[in-house]
Amino acid sequence: MSTLRLGILASGRGSNLQSIMDAAAAGKIGAEVVVVISDNKDAFALERARRAGIPARYVGFGYYASKDDYERAILDILRQNKVDLVCLAGYMRLVGRVILDAYSNRIMNIHPALLPSFPGLHAQKQAWEYGVKYSGCTVHFVDEGMDTGPIIIQAVVPVYDDDTPDTLATRILEQEHKIYPEAIRLYAEGRLKIQGRKVFITK
Numbered sequence: 001m002s003t004l005r006l007g008i009l010a011s012g013r014g015s016n017l018q019s020i021m022d023a024a025a026a027g028k029i030g031a032e033v034v035v036v037i038s039d040n041k042d043a044f045a046l047e048r049a050r051r052a053g054i055p056a057r058y059v060g061f062g063y064y065a066s067k068d069d070y071e072r073a074i075l076d077i078l079r080q081n082k083v084d085l086v087c088l089a090g091y092m093r094l095v096g097r098v099i100l101d102a103y104s105n106r107i108m109n110i111h112p113a114l115l116p117s118f119p120g121l122h123a124q125k126q127a128w129e130y131g132v133k134y135s136g137c138t139v140h141f142v143d144e145g146m147d148t149g150p151i152i153i154q155a156v157v158p159v160y161d162d163d164t165p166d167t168l169a170t171r172i173l174e175q176e177h178k179i180y181p182e183a184i185r186l187y188a189e190g191r192l193k194i195q196g197r198k199v200f201i202t203k
């Protein structure tokens, strides 16, 4: 089986990117990160890519006349690098039509809550404020909604009485770093079957 080519979109510190690069470099997921793209020129994710010898590209939203033009610029980079699967890793924008059409069912995202609870920003704080006893994280395929696409895998973590949003976020992040590489591995092995809202993991 040929190695799956990953393009990562990240806006921030890139710890999920790091977990994916590490798992890929260790030969654990049948995939390699071939390009990292950020909408934030100061994203530490870009620095992590450079340190790993992976092309790091900044695409500034503000330089383009429209969201479509911005996404076409990203799409060009994805295509130049022959990306098979796009992974959003702390990418803080809604993916629009241009990328969705080109990579239909080939875009994944990680979200730090048990979807469909607490979509959107600051999910860990939302869960903590709500008073749930368990939260966690979700890897899902991306559709046009905000954190709404078919769910691939989830991990659950307890919420303790003495948690703060930060301690909860740290507990969740540990699980993010496990389930994102795992979801990519399953995809690379051709084991994810999407049927409507459901994703079945075949043996």
Ligand code: GAR
Residues within 6 Å of the ligand: 010, 012, 013, 014, 015, 016, 017, 089, 090, 091, 110, 111, 112, 120, 121, 122, 123, 147, 173, 176
């Ligand atoms: C992660 O917790 C990720 O789940 C979250 O942003 C963080 C990025 O951290 N994503 C979202 O909230 C998307 N809705 P990282 O840059 O260290 O991977």
